[in-house]
Amino acid sequence: MQLALVDFWALKGKSVLHLSSTKGKLIFAFASIFAIMITHSLDTMFYIISLLAILALSLRLPLSMFIHFLIYPLVFAGLFSLAITGVHAFLIVGKALASVLVWLILITTTPYVKILAELSPIMPRILLDGIYMTYRSFFLLIEQFSKFFLTLKFKGAYSPRRLWGNLSGISSALGIMLIHSIEQAERLYIILELRGYQGGFRLQREGMNAWDILPVATGLIIIALVVV
Amino acid sequence: MSHLHIPDGLLAPFWLIAGFVISFAWIGLALYKLSGADMKKHIPKLGMISAIALVAMSIPLGPLPAHLNLTVLIGILLGPWWGILSVFIINLLLGFIGHGGMSVVGLNTLIIGSEVLIGYLVFSYVRDRISLVKAVAVTVTLTIVLSNSLMVGILAISHTDPGQLVEFMGEDTHGHEVSEEDSYGASEEESHEALTGVKGDSASITEFHWEDFLLIVIPVALLGIVLEGLAISGILKFLQKVRPDYLDI
Numbered sequence: 060m061q062l063a064l065v066d067f068w069a070l071k072g073k074s075v076l077h078l079s080s081t082k083g084k085l086i087f088a089f090a091s092i093f094a095i096m097i098t099h100s101l102d103t104m105f106y107i108i109s110l111l112a113i114l115a116l117s118l119r120l121p122l123s124m125f126i127h128f129l130i131y132p133l134v135f136a137g138l139f140s141l142a143i144t145g146v147h148a149f150l151i152v153g154k155a156l157a158s159v160l161v162w163l164i165l166i167t168t169t170p171y172v173k174i175l176a177e178l179s180p181i182m183p184r185i186l187l188d189g190i191y192m193t194y195r196s197f198f199l200l201i202e203q204f205s206k207f208f209l210t211l212k213f214k215g216a217y218s219p220r221r222l223w224g225n226l227s228g229i230s231s232a233l234g235i236m237l238i239h240s241i242e243q244a245e246r247l248y249i250i251l252e253l254r255g256y257q258g259g260f261r262l263q264r265e266g267m268n269a270w271d272i273l274p275v276a277t278g279l280i281i282i283a284l285v286v287v
Numbered sequence: 288m289s290h291l292h293i294p295d296g297l298l299a300p301f302w303l304i305a306g307f308v309i310s311f312a313w314i315g316l317a318l319y320k321l322s323g324a325d326m327k328k329h330i331p332k333l334g335m336i337s338a339i340a341l342v343a344m345s346i347p348l349g350p351l352p353a354h355l356n357l358t359v360l361i362g363i364l365l366g367p368w369w370g371i372l373s374v375f376i377i378n379l380l381l382g383f384i385g386h387g388g389m390s391v392v393g394l395n396t397l398i399i400g401s402e403v404l405i406g407y408l409v410f411s412y413v414r415d416r417i418s419l420v421k422a423v424a425v426t427v428t429l430t431i432v433l434s435n436s437l438m439v440g441i442l443a444i445s446h447t448d449p450g451q452l453v454e455f456m457g458e459d460t461h462g463h464e465v466s467e468e469d470s471y472g473a474s475e476e477e478s479h480e481a482l483t484g485v486k487g488d489s490a491s492i493t494e495f496h497w498e499d500f501l502l503i504v505i506p507v508a509l510l511g512i513v514l515e516g517l518a519i520s521g522i523l524k525f526l527q528k529v530r531p532d533y534l535d536i
Contacts, residue, residue, distance in 0.1 A: 062345070062384070096296035096390060132385040136294055155294035159385030166383050174383075183318055185326065189376050192334025193341065200338050201345075226514060229346060230521030233357075237339055237522060238530055244331035251327040 063201055064124050065163075069170045074118045075273050076168040081177050081264075083271025084165050090278030091161045094285040095154055103284050104153035110284075111160040114277060120167055125160075132159045176262035184259045191260050200240055207232040295388035302445040306393030313400060314375055317368040329369060336365055337373040341380060343518075355518050356511075358399050359406030359423075359430050363523070364533065370403035371396070394441060402434045414534075419527060423520040428512050435508040439501070 069077075076084065091111070098104060115125060136155035140148035165174070171194050179187055211217040216228035321329075343355040362370045375396045382389035409426045417425070526533050 065384075092295055092389060096300075098296070128384050132294060151294065151297060154296040155385075155388075158295040158388055162383050162385055162389065183314075185318060185321070185330070186314070186372060186376065188326065188330050189333045189337070189372055190379065192330050193337040193373075193376050193380065194334075196331075196334040196338035197341050200335070200342050204342055226517055227521065229343075229355075230518045231525065233339065233343060233355075233518070234522040234525035236342070237526065238533075240335040240339055241332065241530070241533060244335040247331035248328050251331070256327050 063198060064121070065167055066170065066198070068118075068120050068124070068167050072118060072120060072168060074168065075270055076114070076118060076164065078268070078270040079168070079274050080267045080271055081169050081173040082267050083274045084169055085174070085177055086271075087274035087278035088161050088165045091281045092158055094281045095157045095161070098285045099150065100285075101150055101153065104150060104157060106284050107281055108153060108157050108160070110277065110281060111157060111164065115160055115164055118164065118167060124167070125163060128163055129156065129159055132156070172262060173265065176264045179262050179264070187262075188260055191262075196240065196243075199243070200236060203236055203239065204232065207236065293388055293391050295390045297388075298391065298394075298445050302441070303390045303393065306391065306395075306397055306441075308393070310375065310393045310396035310400065313371055313397070317371045320368045321372075333365065333369055333373055333376075336361055337376050340373070340377055344377075344381065344386070355515060356399070356402070357515075357519065357522075358402040359410070359427055359515065360519050360522060362403040362405075362407035363410050365403075367404045367407050370407065371400045374399045374403055398434050398438050398441070401437055402430045405433055406430045419523055420520045423523060424516050427516040427519060431508055431512045431515065435504065435511075439504060 091107070095104075095107065098107070132155045133152060136152045140151045172191070175187060175190055175194075182190075208217065211228045211232060217225050340357045340361055343357045346354060358374065361373050365373055375392070378387065378392045378395045378399065381387055382392050387395055406426055409429050410422060413422045413425050416422075523534065
């Protein structure tokens, strides 16, 4: 459900990064991930995380949204690091934290459609259309599922402490949603037929601008921290 | 359940690149097989089924940080070729929210894609021979056992030992270059201190305990088999009652 919030803030947020172009932010993202991947120094990882945290805070977005997305990767990185002794355990958790921060900064400041537009030259049309449809469908389904979920809670079919009971309620909700979604897909097929769709949604790319100096410079600083 | 929840930077680049090469080859084959397909009909269905799987993965099941995958369901409803495209799309979108590193999208596509393929093949074979619930149980069990084996196998052959990665890069944990002179003629503890910058013997410092890792993976896989099996059989029984035409493979 938090993905809907991410999409909202990507469109409505007001920060320097929101004004930067998608290209500039993608340069920041790939440069940072590259640096995170090649570093094996705990000190450097600390500096990278600090820089990313400052950047994330500058976006003036709800902290709860960030914390929600950080929980899963940190839990799994923590589980993985349980099998490792020594300082490398901290390095693993640090890498998880840093890479999630990078992608969160990207997706909370850039609508998905713009990211897709930048990927369009290198991705097959069918995959691009599939991603676009999945993204669009996700928000339609999440709204439906939120209503089901509320109904389940009101009827006592969902509780944070009950695993088996939740499974039964959620399976039923997913079953109903599956039927609705396949029927929606069939209706969408008719709409696309009427509109002459032959494959390939047109997505508009944008050029770079002066605000890109922040994300590009940040990406270069992060690489410099690792390389120097 | 066998999705690699591994952050970026843990696996050696060779394996990440190999994962992307093999998964792109598989996707390329799927695109070739689907080249004559009616996009208007299949793209909305691809989007909807992938979105359902994404919704399922976003729902916490209760006190555990576990979620459904519904990959076997993807295989049953979409088939193997659209299924692998769906898996790639799901992994890419999950990578953007830190659910597994972006660099392991290739490997995750292989692992989860194998669930889709095996799920489709096994279910196609058993569904007319035994009851629906048993068919789902057999399919999910085989699928998750095989995909988890693939996942552990990938981790094993990629030497996911940060200690070995450190030695490979020739650096200690503080980013200093380590030369051979630092460790020449030194005791094992001193060599290891030179390599890692941390005092103590090598066994206690940079060791990946496979037994501990498997102690975590095996119960999670068993839990995954039960949860996925129950959820998918619930969904398919519902479909069988309301829209049995959706189950025509």
